Every structure is written in C-alpha cells, then in structure tokens.
Amino acid sequence: MTTDKKTRILVVDDDADTARLVRDWYREKPVEVIEASGGDEGIRRAQSDDPDVILMDLMMPGTNGFEASRRLKADPKTRSIPLVLLSAQRDARTKAEGFDEAGIDDYIVKPFEFEELDARIRAMLRKGVVLEELHELATVDELTRLANRRVFTRRLHEEWIRTARYPAPLSLVMLDLDDFKRVNDTHGHPAGDRVLREFALLVAGGARATDLAARYGGEEFALILPHTDRELAFRVAERVRRAVEEQRFVVDATPLRVTVSAGVATVSSAADLGGPSDLVAIADKALYAAKKTGKNRVVVSDSRQA
Numbered sequence: 001m002t003t004d005k006k007t008r009i010l011v012v013d014d015d016a017d018t019a020r021l022v023r024d025w026y027r028e029k030p031v032e033v034i035e036a037s038g039g040d041e042g043i044r045r046a047q048s049d050d051p052d053v054i055l056m057d058l059m060m061p062g063t064n065g066f067e068a069s070r071r072l073k074a075d076p077k078t079r080s081i082p083l084v085l086l087s088a089q090r091d092a093r094t095k096a097e098g099f100d101e102a103g104i105d106d107y108i109v110k111p112f113e114f115e116e117l118d119a120r121i122r123a124m125l126r127k128g129v130v131l132e133e134l135h136e137l138a139t140v141d142e143l144t145r146l147a148n149r150r151v152f153t154r155r156l157h158e159e160w161i162r163t164a165r166y167p168a169p170l171s172l173v174m175l176d177l178d179d180f181k182r183v184n185d186t187h188g189h190p191a192g193d194r195v196l197r198e199f200a201l202l203v204a205g206g207a208r209a210t211d212l213a214a215r216y217g218g219e220e221f222a223l224i225l226p227h228t229d230r231e232l233a234f235r236v237a238e239r240v241r242r243a244v245e246e247q248r249f250v251v252d253a254t255p256l257r258v259t260v261s262a263g264v265a266t267v268s269s270a271a272d273l274g275g276p277s278d279l280v281a282i283a284d285k286a287l288y289a290a291k292k293t294g295k296n297r298v299v300v301s302d303s304r305q306a
Helices: 016-025 039-049 065-074 092-100 114-139 149-165 180-187 189-206 230-246 276-292
Strands: 007-012 031-036 053-057 083-087 106-109 170-177 212-217 220-226 248-251 254-257 260-267 298-300
Touching: 007 016, 007 039, 016 031, 016 053, 016 114, 031 039, 039 053, 039 065, 053 065, 053 114, 065 083, 065 092, 083 092, 083 114, 092 106, 106 114, 114 149, 149 170, 149 212, 149 220, 149 276, 170 180, 170 189, 170 230, 170 276, 180 189, 189 212, 189 220, 189 230, 189 248, 220 230, 230 260, 230 298, 260 276, 276 298
Parallel strands: 007 031, 007 053, 053 083, 083 106, 260 298
Antiparallel strands: 170 220, 170 260, 212 220, 248 254
C-alpha cells in the first residue's frame, strides 16, 4: 500500500495464525493489524478502534462471521467499514448468503494468496474513501461546511422524539443575515460566498458541543439546542448576533459591516406542539418580527411554550 496514512486492518478469526500472517505480509508497510478472536470481540473492536477494513472469518465458535457481519452492517457507526469475509467454503450458496443476508463487501476463499488479499483490501479501501465522500456530500453544506438542510431536518426530528420520550426543553434558533442581497448586488456573489463562510464560522463558534449548527438555505441558518430553555437559547442567539456585529468582513480589501437577525422558539415538551415543523414555524415567525422591528436583534417567541 502506498498511502502515507497508517491503515488499520481488523482481523477477526479464532485462528491467531491469520492475524500473524497478515501482520507479516504488511510488516514493511504503514499498516496496523488489530486482532479479535471471535465475533463478539470483533464487533467491540470495530466499534472502539475504527478500522479501515475488516477481515472476518466465517466459521468461529459462538458468534460466527455471518452474524457478526450482520450486526456490524446494522450499526450506523460501523456499517460503512468495508468487510471481507474469509472462508474455506467455496460454494455459491455460502457466498450469496454473505452478500445478500450479511451485507459483506467481498469474499475470499481460504487458503488465499496474499497478493489477492492485498488487491482486495486496496479495492475495499478505495470503496471506503468513496463512501466517505458520498456521505459528506449528503450531509455537509458544500459552501459553509456546516450540516445541510437534510441533516437539520433529521436531527430536529430525533430531538423531537427524545423530548417526547424524556420531557425536557428543546429550542430552535433561526438566523438570517440582514440585507444580504445588497452584499451580492454591490460586491458580487464570490464576495457574498466569503461572507457566508465567515458567518458560518461565527454560528458554529456560538454553538455548544451538544448543539447542531446548520445552513437552512441561502443566507438563513439554524441552531438546534437540546435541553435548552428559552432564556439560555436567547443567550446563545445573542452571542452569535453580537459576534457578527463585531466582526469586520473583508470584501475587496474593504471592511464590511454585516448584521444578523434571529428568532428563538422553545418547547417544553413535544406534546405541546403538533410536530417539529411547528417549532420551525414559531422560530420563523420570531425571526420575521426581528426583521420587521429593526433587524440586528434577537426576538424570542412570545408563545406560551417554555
């Protein structure tokens, strides 16, 4: 392998010789071989050690390779790790079960030639990179590198369900740059994009570790604040508003003053509203009020919600 990054291979096999032979083969390469002697241990190591590829023996005592593979592919944390099943069985039915039911990515018959194994691992690593890139395209806003609208919608739904199950306040902040069209019209869209990227950094900087900062669309952004009441949500939004007001966005070597308006909505329990879209509507209404009453301010919804 010709990568500078150290590749981590997890070998799950009750025969320790398999891991030893793999380690010997890659001795002069930037490869770390992790061992697990059974299916359950292999699942734990995959979850904790974040390998780049997994070599899974089929026949093992206890949890066999099929069952371990099924569980790994069912777990969002490990499902994208390329998994190669190793087996002495050559029949098509076994291979089909591996691909169709266990969700494996490749199948190698024992005993195997290491040149073939190396080629398969290389292919799996390339596949892993492609899957990671596809995942990023599906979840990250290309311009600002914040979560995109799809992730925002999914996360808000998840937090809504959590609030319904374990009642706790949930807040949403909607933010919109004031008079942003003027920036694009006066300085051009590339300058507008730079402002959006800098603004995104300020939004992310104002968020806490448990919050989600997302680009909702255009110059509108959002913060999902779990376990956060109205007063604390206002403080988070005000921190972002003040940071934007104090920031000098440089466009064409000229400092540019930009401001942001924000609307805050809080619900004490999901039972108080019909669904997460209602929370978005309340936050949007508060944002509209901020715009209407002078901009560069935070308005908290005056609804009866917590």
